Amino acid sequence: MLAHPARAVGAIVTRELRRYLSQRARFLAALVRPLIWLLVFAAGFRAALGLSIIAPYQTYITYETYILPGLCGMILLFSGMQSSLSLVHDRESGAMRLLLTAPLPRWFLLGAKLLAGAVVGLVQVAAFLLIAALYGIKLTWIGVISALPALILCALMLCALGLLLSARVRQLENFAGVMNFVIFPMFFLSTALYPLWKMQESSEFLAWLCRVNPFTHAVELIRFALYGQLNLPALGWTVLALIVFFGLAVWGYEPARSRVSR
Amino acid sequence: MTDALAIRDLSHAWGRKSALDGVGFRVARGRFSALLGPNGAGKSTLISVLTGLIRPRPGRVEIGGIDLARAPRAALAQIGVVFQSATYDAELSVLSNLRYFASLQGLDRKTSSQRIDEALDRLDMRERARERVRDLNGGHRRRMEIARALLHRPALLILDEPTVGLDAPARRAITDHVHDLTGHGVSVLWATHLSDEIRDSDQVVLLHQGRLQADGTAGALRAGSALSDWMLRETGAMPC
Structure with missing residues (x-):
């Protein structure tokens, strides 16, 4: 009874991974972006930005250590949007039609696509963390293992956002604009690069936007998890965002509304 | 034996524009059925309904005797599809x-x-x-x-204009190949706007502006006036 769904999920995830690993330029680009932030941007910002001791940190930390969870989130955010682009491409090429005519529930097939996108994002984060550790960022095995569920959840949430966007975007050409309107506001209006209190000092309104941004909670979930701690509010907001984004995406792909059928 | 496909009173509209209007026909098991009509006749919309990409409302579709609306997964397991685009x-x-x-x-x-x-x-x-x-x-x-x-x-193989973009020898080879499949018990619904892909013994379902114009064997329709009239109107040529 479960064999068919399991085979379908395996096939969808394997296909996505094969496609990803066959595109070396995509793999390198996904790593270069956060590494430039870590190695270049952080070096400049370390001098300009003073960080006080904030949870979950017990002592003063380097700026590189602070932005590490945000950069993991950045990889997952870009990966989620990339998987969304891949979904739009699948729809234009007809591969999405083939998928949706499989004799499985539509929500299940979309969930499998979500999982496939998340797996691709997690492969990128694993490679990035390895390079960050070699660069000298202090990471413990326990921290990385305890962060894994948080990373999986964040990857799913951001891929669900990508899935939702792909349900509404008609053509590949329109997608670049959507990425600019989604990725940059989400990333910069979050705690990925600076703590919330820093943002609050300059603008209460921007700090409020950071608080309602699901990406902020994803980053905080990863940050606390890297130190073996659970940030319950961040977990709650991330789960809620995952449910809302995925629910709306499934609704968007319903036969009556879907652009796949046309 | 149940039909490979049975459609009754099927309608669909894209917004206010009607794409299918009360369409109904059957495809017997092991039969080659051509869904013939010009561009915009409603062929692709009908195929989107049959493949579960659009909900049939109103109307009823049974694939291999299974109601598509009531048991979509079981019904979809009964079809194989070749879409127009790759x-x-x-x-x-x-x-x-x-x-x-x-x-x-x-x-x-x-x-x-x-x-x-x-x-x-x-x-x-x-x-x-x-x-x-x-x-x-x-x-x-x-x-x-x-x-x-x-x-x-599958009980039914659905092909939506599968020879589009192919040269003449490849077109002929694909058309012959799919006709041969019916000899092995495969039922076929072949959407096309090219009447030379149809043999006299094939069933022809003629659609025009979302309505069923004719349903019968190609030989009978060619002998009568339905296919000839349609070909003259759409292409200015007599059917092969």
Whole structure:
């Protein structure tokens, strides 16, 4: 009874991974972006930005250590949007039609696509963390293992956002604009690069936007998890965002509304 | 024996524009049925309904005796589809494309390997199984898609203008290949706007502006006036 769904999920995830690993330029680009932030941007910002001791940190930390969870989130955010682009491409090429005519529930097939996108994002984060550790960022095995569920959840949430966007975007050409309107506001209006209190000092309104941004909670979930701690509010907001984004995406792909059928 | 396909009073509109208006016909088991009509006749909309991409409202569709609205998963398991646009992954090999589809249909590894081997032998493509699909010519790509659509042994094979973009010899080869499949018990619904792809013994369902214009064998329709009238109106030529 479960064999068919399991085979379908395996096939969808394997296909996505094969496609990803066959595109070396995509793999390198996904790593270069956060590494430039870590190695270049952080070096400049370390001098300009003073960080006080904030949870979950017990002592003063380097700026590189602070932005590490945000950069993991950045990889997952870009990966989620990339998987969304891949979904739009699948729809234009007809591969999405083939998928949706499989004799499985539509929500299940979309969930499998979500999982496939998340797996691709997690492969990128694993490679990035390895390079960050070699660069000298202090990471413990326990921290990385305890962060894994948080990373999986964040990857799913951001891929669900990508899935939702792909349900509404008609053509590949329109997608670049959507990425600019989604990725940059989400990333910069979050705690990925600076703590919330820093943002609050300059603008209460921007700090409020950071608080309602699901990406902020994803980053905080990863940050606390890297130190073996659970940030319950961040977990709650991330789960809620995952449910809302995925629910709306499934609704968007319903036969009556879907652009796949046309 | 139940029909491979039974459609009753099917209608659909894109916004205010009616695409299908009270369409109804049957496809018997092992029969080649051509869904004939000019562009905009409603063929692609009908195929979107049959493949579950659009909900039939109102109307009723039964595939292999299974109601599509009541049991969509069981009904979809009864069809194999070749869409007008390509639905393969050009960067992956022929084998990977076939395995991917077999897994989506729930075939276990042993069964899928056995059927893929059979399909590759039938297509005479065993040596090219590990080649990327992008390296195949258009005719071979189409044949691969047809073989893929049959891996799970569906009751009905649906093809939406499968010869679009192919040269004349490849068109003829694909048309002959699918006609031959009916000899092996496969039921076929072949959407086209080209009447030369239809043989006299084939069933023809003629659609125009979303309405059923005629339903009968091509020979009978050619002898009468329905197919001739339509061909004259649409192309200015008499049917072959």
